[in-house]
């Protein structure tokens with residue numbers, strides 16, 4: 001029963017990103033089932049999944065077609081290895097990924113989580129420069145508020161102090177670019193991103209000009225900085241970054257772990273601005289949130305720099321045990337089939353419009369300072385005072401309090417500091433989206449008065 005499970009959980013489990021002193025002994029929810037947009041706990045309570053199983057869910061929970069594909073694959077082959085072998089699902093999926101990826105991406109390197117997908121991109125870019133006569137190009141540009149995962153390499157290109165500061169001595173040095181955070185712009189005091197002419201891009205240009213000789217690559221979450229607070233980039237930013245990378249001969253590594261697979265309304269965020277990155281990291285939505293799977297896509301040009309006789313030692317010496325796992329790839333293939341069958345991308349615009357209207361409506365609330373949206377991603381920034389944009393002190397945990405309030409209303413949400421995150425399954429119905437937004441509005445009102 002739930003009590004026993006809670007006891008085992010408290011006694012034996014260490015939860016990620018969780019202060020366990022608050023967790024142990026609390027009435028924590030234990031999820032046992034999923035159904036469409038809902039997750040269901042061991043007591044049968046249903047919660048609308050407002051954050052889509054930590055930003056991974058695409059077609060809803062326990063979607064029959066994906067379940068079936070996984071079951072069939074388990075009976076055929078659970079795992080072999082991609083080291084010295086191939087498997088049918090991994091090959092089929094690689095072809096499908098290249099078919100839908102921004103034009104120019106030609107090769108798929110698998111791994112099993114978003115952090116490693118980015119870290120692989122960083123290693124690829126580094127080694128590419130080493131093997132193409134640019135030995136001095138060893139550094140990376142990263143953005144403030146960036147989040148690319150928690151392994152040491154992906155933390156190095158991250159920019160969120162509370163996550164990364166304590167590990168500073170372990171991280172490799174980077175060139176730090178300002179975050180394109182219009183609501184809290186450090187470059188344009190008026191914070192008016194429409195009239196500033198993209199000062200953040202100008203600053204990036206200055207940094208690139210200064211450091212071009214030593215820069216191997218730049219790492220960016222295109223369109224939206226996720227864990228940084230669902231910070232939506234001004235239009236033209238991604239394209240501008242691509243142009244600067246071209247001009248200064250810097251490899252562009254796009255981390256589409258959170259924004260990939262339809263989340264922004266397009267299959268990939270880079271595609272929205274007609275951009276092809278040199279390297280693209282994918283995870284989360286790739287398997288529709290079913291199984292750990294990730295991929296780092298790259299161009300023929302980069303791939304070719306690793307080509308040679310084995311004795312030249314140009315091989316990419318990297319690989320994980322579960323790379324290209326056939327069950328995970330089978331789930332991913334079934335997910336791509338559903339994109340077509342459900343005409344999922346075509347079904348999004350009315351939901352995106354609705355989300356937009358509801359978010360705009362929230363601006364009437366006295367403590368909603370900013371609302372941000374890109375496709376099916378929403379962010380609501382709560383402030384003490386709107387005129388001065390004064391943030392709530394982090395110790396007030398205003399985001400956590402709103403999300404706990406929402407739980408009473410049958411919603412599961414997880415905030416990012418003072419930002420309420422909206423990241424539901426893409427398959428959510430308009431009615432469910434209305435319930436979600438009603439619940440969020442009521443919870444913000446209840447908590448902020």
Ligand code: LLP
Pocket residue numbers: 017054113114115116118147148149150221226227255256257258259283284414415416
């Ligand atoms: N890149 C991006 C853009 C991500 O959003 C994530 C994870 C990763 C890479 C790393 O993927 P992973 O290794 O987890 O598969 N810490 C926050 C949010 C974490 C969001 C997960 N994003 C929280 O405590 O809510």
